[in-house]
Amino acid sequence: MKELEGLLDRIIQRVNINLRELEFDVNPLVQNLIPPNQMTKFYAFYGITPHHPLNLQFKHSNLAGSYFLGKCRVTNSLLYKSDIRGDELKKKGDLFQYHNFEIPVNRDEEIEIDDSFLIKTLVHNFSHDPETLEKFFIRDTISIHYANIHGSPTDGSFLGPFSTVDLTTTRDCLIGAFSYIQTGEISHMNIKPGTVWIRYPEEFNFLYRYPVDRLNNYIYFAAGTPPQGIFIDFVEDRKEAFQRIFSTVDVEPSVSVPDSASLDRYSVVKPKTHISANVLVAQRAYIQNSWLGKGANAQENCYIINSRLEGFDITAHGAKIIEADLGKNVFVGFNSFLRGRPESRLTIGQDSIIMPHTIIDIRKSLTIPDSHIVWGLVTNQQDLEENSMSLEAFSKIDAPLSRGNMTFEGNGLSFVASFKERIQHILEENGAFFNENSNEGHAQKNQNISFNTIQPYPKGDKKGLYPTISIQP
Amino acid sequence: MKKYLVKDLMVPLSEYATVSEGATLLETLLALEKAQEEFQHTRYSHRSVLILDKNKHVIGKLSQLDFLRVLEQENEHIEQINSISKFGFSPKAIIAFQENHRTQSAPIEKTLLTAAKLKVEDFMRSPSEAEYIKESTSLDIAIHQFTTGLHLGLLVTKGKDITGVLRLSDVFAAVFHAMKDSDLKE
Numbered sequence: 001m002k003e004l005e006g007l008l009d010r011i012i013q014r015v016n017i018n019l020r021e022l023e024f025d026v027n028p029l030v031q032n033l034i035p036p037n038q039m040t041k042f043y044a045f046y047g048i049t050p051h052h053p054l055n056l057q058f059k060h061s062n063l064a065g066s067y068f069l070g071k072c073r074v075t076n077s078l079l080y081k082s083d084i085r086g087d088e089l090k091k092k093g094d095l096f097q098y099h100n101f102e103i104p105v106n107r108d109e110e111i112e113i114d115d116s117f118l119i120k121t122l123v124h125n126f127s128h129d130p131e132t133l134e135k136f137f138i139r140d141t142i143s144i145h146y147a148n149i150h151g152s153p154t155d156g157s158f159l160g161p162f163s164t165v166d167l168t169t170t171r172d173c174l175i176g177a178f179s180y181i182q183t184g185e186i187s188h189m190n191i192k193p194g195t196v197w198i199r200y201p202e203e204f205n206f207l208y209r210y211p212v213d214r215l216n217n218y219i220y221f222a223a224g225t226p227p228q229g230i231f232i233d234f235v236e237d238r239k240e241a242f243q244r245i246f247s248t249v250d251v252e253p254s255v256s257v258p259d260s261a262s263l264d265r266y267s268v269v270k271p272k273t274h275i276s277a278n279v280l281v282a283q284r285a286y287i288q289n290s291w292l293g294k295g296a297n298a299q300e301n302c303y304i305i306n307s308r309l310e311g312f313d314i315t316a317h318g319a320k321i322i323e324a325d326l327g328k329n330v331f332v333g334f335n336s337f338l339r340g341r342p343e344s345r346l347t348i349g350q351d352s353i354i355m356p357h358t359i360i361d362i363r364k365s366l367t368i369p370d371s372h373i374v375w376g377l378v379t380n381q382q383d384l385e386e387n388s389m390s391l392e393a394f395s396k397i398d399a400p401l402s403r404g405n406m407t408f409e410g411n412g413l414s415f416v417a418s419f420k421e422r423i424q425h426i427l428e429e430n431g432a433f434f435n436e437n438s439n440e441g442h443a444q445k446n447q448n449i450s451f452n453t454i455q456p457y458p459k460g461d462k463k464g465l466y467p468t469i470s471i472q473p
Numbered sequence: 474m475k476k477y478l479v480k481d482l483m484v485p486l487s488e489y490a491t492v493s494e495g496a497t498l499l500e501t502l503l504a505l506e507k508a509q510e511e512f513q514h515t516r517y518s519h520r521s522v523l524i525l526d527k528n529k530h531v532i533g534k535l536s537q538l539d540f541l542r543v544l545e546q547e548n549e550h551i552e553q554i555n556s557i558s559k560f561g562f563s564p565k566a567i568i569a570f571q572e573n574h575r576t577q578s579a580p581i582e583k584t585l586l587t588a589a590k591l592k593v594e595d596f597m598r599s600p601s602e603a604e605y606i607k608e609s610t611s612l613d614i615a616i617h618q619f620t621t622g623l624h625l626g627l628l629v630t631k632g633k634d635i636t637g638v639l640r641l642s643d644v645f646a647a648v649f650h651a652m653k654d655s656d657l658k659e
Contacts, residue, residue: 189559199561207560209553400566402573407557409566 001036004062004464007078011117014140018156018172022190026142026158028223033144034080034119039064040464042081042246043453046471051445052087053108056471062456062464065246066118067266067283071110078117083283083300085124086111087442088429090133098130107134114139118147121159122300122317125151128167129185145227146235146301147175148317148334160193161227162219162318164334164356177219177227178210180334180357193219196357196375200418204410208376208387210359211405215377218337218359230361231337234320238286238303241268260434262443265451267298276311280430280443290321293328295432297443306342314426316356324348327370331423333358340365353391353419373416375406391416479615480608482647483629483637486531488512490522492593494532498543499589501535517642520625523635524597531628531635533597534604543588543596544581605630606639615644 008031015026042065046056049069057073066079070086089109090096096103109126112135121143127136128151136153143149143159152165159165160177169185176193183199191197194210219229226232245251245268254270257263258277266283269275273287280297281287290304293311298304303320310328315321319332323340327350332338334356340346346362348354349370360366360378368374368384373394376387386404397412408415427433431441456466490508492501501522509518521536545551557570606615606627618627619641629637 183561192556197560201561205561205566207557207562400563400569402566402570404573407562407566407570407573409562409569 001040001463002461003060004036004039004078004462007060007062007076007465008117010076011078011115011140011142014115015142015156015158018140019158019174021172021188022174024158024174024190029158029221030117030142030144033226036464039078039080040456040458043455044068044079044466045451045453047449047451049445049449053089053091054471054473055108055110056469058454058466058469060468061466063454063466064456064464071108072113073110074113076115077113079113079121080117080119082118082121083123084111084113085122085300087445088124089126089136096130096133101130103130103133105133109134109136111136112138116141116143118143118149120145120301121147121149123149124300124317125167127151127153129153129169132169144177144221145232146318146335150317150334161221162231162335162357164318166334166356177221178215178231178335178357182356193221194357196355198415200410200414202410203418204408204412204415206375206406206408206415208355208406210377234303234337238268241270241286242266242284260431260444262431262446264446265449278432278434278443280432280441280446282442295427295430297426297430297432310350312427312432314423314430316426327351329423330354331419331426337361351391353416353423373419376404477612477647478608479606479610479612479627479629479639480637482612482615482643483608483639484512484519484643485637486523486635489638490519491525492522493525493527494594496524496593497589498540498591498593498596501593502540517640517646520640522593523628523638524593531600533594533599534628535593535597536625539596539598543591544584600628604628607631608636612644612647615639616648619644 012027039062044063044066046068052070055071056068059075061074061077063079065081067083070089072084072086090105092105092107094105096105116138132153138154140156141154144161146162147159148164150166152168152170154170156172157170159175162178163175164180166182168181168183171187173186174190176191178193179191179195181197194212194215196208198206217229219231221227245266251265253263255273255275257275260277261275261279263281264283267281267285270288272289274291276292276294278295279292282300284300285298286303288305291308293309295312296309298315299317301318302315305322307321307324309326312328313326313330315332316334318335321338323342324338324346326348329351330348332354336354336358338346338360340362344363344365347367349368351371352368353373355375358375371391372388373391374388378384378387395413395416400409429441431443433439434444456464490505492504505522521534523531524533526532554571557567603622604624604627606618606629608629608631625641627639628635629639
């Protein structure tokens with residue numbers, strides 16, 4: 001296992017060199033985070049479909065429990081139970097719109113992961129950086145449990161647990177636990193835990209910062225121990241169900257699935273769940289005793305338990321919905337944690353937007369009216385009043401506003417419109433509007449998918465390393 | 474215009490506001506007030522206090538701005554207020570943020586009471602290399618040092634000793650009067 005250990009040391013050193021300006025040492029945080037025997041225990045797997053170009057190249061890497069789709073190269077890296085989903089990459093001939101530029105894409109885009117250590121991380125979407133259209137790179141980077149690297153080329157950075165970089169090129173940055181960044185580009189920044197920052201220069205700037213003492217109950221990460229808190233406990237409590245799925249060769253769906261819907265073979269669906277037409281349930285999603293109305297989706301690492309989603313609801317990567325009733329067209333952003341209780345349910349009115357990385361954790365029933373936007377930490381009615389607004393009111397903001405831990409500046413209408421536009425795009429991509437032969441999306445395309453597994457060296461110096469593998473059509 | 478040197482315009486250390494290390498913030502401000510009252514050579518009063526060690530060597534400096542910063546440091550939200558600027562907000566948005574958090578901060582009277590008892594060495598600034606200037610330096614060099622460093626005063630040295638303070642206000646006055654004189658002559 002010498003080579004595997006040497007690889008980890010090499011990655012740590014490269015990340016530390018990039019973060020030297022921030023005087024940050026990743027070594028104590030990650031050196032013993034994943035026991036070496038875990039890195040050799042799990043197979044990696046990849047999907048083949050008629051819809052996605054295929055080109056997978058693995059070299060001098062460990063891929064334990066990770067999943068690959070589309071075009072991806074992995075070199076000198078450790079990928080532990082991560083999802084590298086290249087089903088939205090740009091294709092040769094596409095035109096990339098950036099401000100007033102229409103830039104042609106010269107070749108199929110690829111995800112390129114070099115000298116990085118990704119733990120239970122989701123990599124998805126396509127590079128939104130106009131400077132690197134054909135290459136969605138991740139290099140000299142370490143990301144911890146349930147981080148999302150979404151359309152964000154990343155270089156020399158450390159991403160804490162449950163953090164997200166979304167449509168943002170990230171260079172030499174520290175992204176704290178449960179922080180969400182969507183700003184186009186950042187470099188040399190130390191983002192503290194619980195920072196939610198969405199900025200579009202000249203248009204709007206949104207910032208919310210969690211009270212760290214309260215956030216620590218949900219997620220806390222320090223040197224010497226793995227990430228801790230309610231989020232981790234919640235996921236760990238349901239880990240066994242996934243272990244069964246991953247250790248079984250043939251898995252039959254436990255519920256009836258309409259022809260236009262897709263239930264991933266690596267998802268967990270427990271009774272009594274109802275799957276409607278055009279529903280997408282991605283790998284590593286967990287659904288229990290819930291109703292998923294037409295066009296709803298549950299993306300990777302989502303948990304929907306004892307809940308009802310009326311239809312066209314988006315549960316973005318890593319979001320959790322427990323004991324809740326969602327009207328139609330509700331968007332629940334990345335890694336949000338929405339928890340009602342059996343006797344005090346959470347109700348979310350139709351057309352509402354739950355912003356990425358929102359925590360709603362209640363002990364008394366709570367209702368979010370229709371067409372509202374919610375952010376931050378909400379545990380009761382008073383929090384809700386501070387951390388939400390009607391979309392209509394938010395759209396009227398045209399002067400700086402500071403309220404509770406949130407500060408907003410710019411054009412409220414533009415902010416709301418950009419969310420709505422993105423929600424529409426996600427529904428389209430996921431096939432929510434599929435109608436016989438038109439508007440096909442992931443829910444339809446992912447039905448015909450084959451999975452193959454690959455394994456590492458079982459013993460010797462190379463134990464845990466995968467041989468150099470090239471997988472092409 | 475007269476060929477000024479730094480030593481022609483500086484305030485000698487003996488006429489400047491000084492306190493010994495160990496003084497409280499209030500004692501430091503009282504020393505500044507006293508020096509301002511006693512120094513009547515020009516209309517411009519002293520704006521900072523030098524802190525001396527037991528050997529009468531200058532070890533630090535506390536300006537009016539430094540004093541105001543002490544009050545801000547006592548505000549538990551100041552770190553948040555400072556950090557918001559790195560997120561690309563405009564001055565207007567930062568003011569909105571400050572006003573939002575003002576209600577959560579301790580009243581200014583309480584802050585003043587606490588700050589008065591603090592030790593000056595905990596808040597003084599050690600002068601940077603760019604804040605020293607030799608007695609024999611010419612005025613044009615001194616002007617450049619002021620404009621590039623955005624300083625209000627420079628510590629004047631002779632050998633290893635600090636002999637005085639060259640104040641921006643005195644340099645300004647000298648240049649201004651020279652300009653006025655030359656204009657009147659024409």
